[in-house]
Amino acid sequence: MELRKSYFADQRKDGLNEIGQPRPRLDSPGHVTGKTAYFADRNFPGMLHLKMVRSPHHHARIRAIDTSEAEKHPGVVKVLTAKDVPHNVYTILILIQIGPEDETVLADGKVRWKGEAVVAVLAETERAAQEAAAKVKVDYEVLPAVFDMEEALKPGAPLVNEYHGQNHYLYDSGECRKVRFGDVEAGFAEADHILEQTYQSSPIEHAPTETTGCVVAPEGNDRFTCYTNTQAMFFTLDNASIILQMPGSKLHFVGGTVGGGFGGKVDVIVEPIAILGAKLTGRPVCFIYSREEEMQISSPRAAEKVVIKDGVMNDGRIVARKVTGYTDAGAYSRHSPYGAQKGAAHYPGPYTIPNVWIDTYCVYTNRTPSSAMRGFGVTIGDFALEVQMDKLARLIGMDPLEFRFINAYRDGDMKAHRQPTEGAALIECMQEASRAANWPVAEKFMAMSSYRKGG
Amino acid sequence: MAKVPVQFTLNGSEKAEFIDSGTTLLHALRDKIGDTSPKGGCHQGTCGACSVIVDGELRLSCLTLAETCNGAVIRTTAGLAEGGVLHPLQRAFLDAFATQCGFCTPGMIMAAKVLLDRTPSPSREEVVEALSGNICRCTGYEPIIQAVLSAARSNSQNVA
Ligand code: FES
Ligand code: FES
Numbered sequence: 375m376e377l378r379k380s381y382f383a384d385q386r387k388d389g390l391n392e393i394g395q396p397r398p399r400l401d402s403p404g405h406v407t408g409k410t411a412y413f414a415d416r417n418f419p420g421m422l423h424l425k426m427v428r429s430p431h432h433h434a435r436i437r438a439i440d441t442s443e444a445e446k447h448p449g450v451v452k453v454l455t456a457k458d459v460p461h462n463v464y465t466i467l468i469l470i471q472i473g474p475e476d477e478t479v480l481a482d483g484k485v486r487w488k489g490e491a492v493v494a495v496l497a498e499t500e501r502a503a504q505e506a507a508a509k510v511k512v513d514y515e516v517l518p519a520v521f522d523m524e525e526a527l528k529p530g531a532p533l534v535n536e537y538h539g540q541n542h543y544l545y546d547s548g549e550c551r552k553v554r555f556g557d558v559e560a561g562f563a564e565a566d567h568i569l570e571q572t573y574q575s576s577p578i579e580h581a582p583t584e585t586t587g588c589v590v591a592p593e594g595n596d597r598f599t600c601y602t603n604t605q606a607m608f609f610t611l612d613n614a615s616i617i618l619q620m621p622g623s624k625l626h627f628v629g630g631t632v633g634g635g636f637g638g639k640v641d642v643i644v645e646p647i648a649i650l651g652a653k654l655t656g657r658p659v660c661f662i663y664s665r666e667e668e669m670q671i672s673s674p675r676a677a678e679k680v681v682i683k684d685g686v687m688n689d690g691r692i693v694a695r696k697v698t699g700y701t702d703a704g705a706y707s708r709h710s711p712y713g714a715q716k717g718a719a720h721y722p723g724p725y726t727i728p729n730v731w732i733d734t735y736c737v738y739t740n741r742t743p744s745s746a747m748r749g750f751g752v753t754i755g756d757f758a759l760e761v762q763m764d765k766l767a768r769l770i771g772m773d774p775l776e777f778r779f780i781n782a783y784r785d786g787d788m789k790a791h792r793q794p795t796e797g798a799a800l801i802e803c804m805q806e807a808s809r810a811a812n813w814p815v816a817e818k819f820m821a822m823s824s825y826r827k828g829g
Numbered sequence: 830m831a832k833v834p835v836q837f838t839l840n841g842s843e844k845a846e847f848i849d850s851g852t853t854l855l856h857a858l859r860d861k862i863g864d865t866s867p868k869g870g871c872h873q874g875t876c877g878a879c880s881v882i883v884d885g886e887l888r889l890s891c892l893t894l895a896e897t898c899n900g901a902v903i904r905t906t907a908g909l910a911e912g913g914v915l916h917p918l919q920r921a922f923l924d925a926f927a928t929q930c931g932f933c934t935p936g937m938i939m940a941a942k943v944l945l946d947r948t949p950s951p952s953r954e955e956v957v958e959a960l961s962g963n964i965c966r967c968t969g970y971e972p973i974i975q976a977v978l979s980a981a982r983s984n985s986q987n988v989a
Contacts, residue, residue: 398923405931406919406938408866408907415865583870583878583932583966633868633932634966665871 418658425503427493429485432519440511449502454494456482460619476537477706486705519740543736551718553732555790561694561729565685573758577674584633587662617646637746673745677702690780699734704743716751725781730790840908857895866907877963880936906935921980929967
């Protein structure tokens with residue numbers, strides 16, 4: 375690959391000595407010799423195995439839980455229910471003041487998605503834990519469930535999560551995150567054409583080769599060492615500290631070696647309950663998702679629905695854009711309120727549009743809680759936006775790449791969410807793409823620059 | 830549960846253990862013997878991360894009962910480097926950036942080794958076929974294929 379150093383040469387001080395040079399990865403020697411220590415490669419004498427009893431229903435009230443048979447099962451050491459968890463209702467982003475706490479470590483009185491953790495069984499062997507988990511009796515009263523975001527937002531829909539009180543996240547701006555810029559209706563009035571389209575996506579599982587899990591060892595000094603494949607070490611430590619009502623100084627997290635994450639390992643799910651198990655039994659505990667759990671239980675990328683209405687002129691300028699975005703959080707918030715908010719800032723895309731109106735909703739349904747995945751909040755939006763850009767170009771009979779040059783943001787342009795554009799390089803990227811893909815555009819576009827004064 | 834004895838050669842050294850009947854070779858290697866180079870990605874024979882070599886054959890250790898390996902000669906990625914010198918496949922995986930998170934890597938290297946032991950100069954198609962039971966979720970397939978081909982080339986240079 376050729377590295378063009380001419381772009382922005384006057385802005386750069388480093389001479390790009392490293393970029394473009396192959397450098398060996400520091401972790402590869404461990405990988406090719408099998409020496410890299412993943413969390414599951416830690417084995418401690420007397421280690422217990424934790425298995426979850428999970429909800430078979432999408433939405434149900436729990437009338438009673440009977441763990442007596444499970445407790446008698448040979449090899450079982452401890453059975454945990456909601457009452458054993460010091461601070462059972464939590465939410466990950468409380469650390470950055472995004473509440474309310476809305477999720478239970480172990481279900482208390484209600485389950486809100488199929489697969490929700492209800493009872494944790496700790497036993498001498500994986501097999502004993504599995505067999506005992508099957509002996510836990512939970513008496514459920516099945517409740518009506520809602521799986522579709524627009525159904526969930528209708529009045530009278532089953533209430534998914536009482537901690538919110540309605541089936542959407544309540545932002546300080548109200549029922550949705552809003553961006554208002556210019557006068558979108560005036561923009562539509564002046565437009566030569568208007569195009570409204572709806573785009574939808576399904577949840578996507580990260581499917582890392584190494585499943586989610588941790589190994590916890592109680593230490594002699596009353597501390598707990600947690601070997602984990604979390605992608606969010608300090609987030610997990612701080613949330614574990616809240617859930618366990620245990621000072622952070624008692625927790626020692628060892629991690630950073632992740633057998634594939636892609637955003638799927640940023641939720642705080644396995645560590646707190648495993649640490650609790652280690653605390654209550656005084657023994658090391660291993661909690662690792664089976665492949666089935668990884669596919670079914672771990673948070674996927676959220677399903678999204680994006681409605682885009684654009685006003686475009688015959689000369690190629692987009693003069694108005696109105697977007698309504700829906701993010702399916704599933705039953706609990708996790709990272710979704712943040713993802714939906716990111717979308718609100720992002721929907722104009724890398725384009726400068728004078729009149730913008732955006733509403734993004736974070737919606738609760740009885741589906742598996744969704745969370746982070748590679749660029750969540752903007753990835754599906756980008757798919758929708760770029761398909762929309764192609765359709766707009768076709769509508770006015772313009773080359774799709776030239777159409778993007780006309781609307782590309784440049785340094786100094788004000789974005790709809792009131793951040794001035796800095797360090798833009800879209801035009802330069804498209805110029806390279808035009809050359810690399812042998813997709814020629816008019817000379818005037820090849821002469822453009824992201825610098826305003828550059829042309 | 831009744832314990833059964835198993836005895837085999839692992840990477841050149843004799844191993845003997847008492848295990849629970851029904852223990853998989855993957856668990857026996859990892860939890861009993863302490864060779865954690867084979868990885869458990871699915872425990873159901875679909876990912877290939879647990880691949881090891883038993884008597885010259887590529888085996889999914891998660892689907893192999895340890896007690897069926899009595900007297901066998903077993904090789905894992907942990908025993909591939911000799912005297913601290915990387916095997917050509919290990920060298921090639923390093924040089925070709927064929928490993929990202931590394932979780933699939935020991936299994937990939939095992940599958941590639943069985944291929945090169947039998948077919949020292951494989952075609953690209955033969956490499957793809959040999960690795961078809963091994964999943965890499967970090968999307969490293971092309972660098973992995975290139976690494977195996979380049980290891981084959983460096984092998985044949987060494988022989989020549
Ligand atoms: S762990 Fe054996 S094939 Fe996946
Ligand atoms: S390098 Fe991560 S699965 Fe292959």
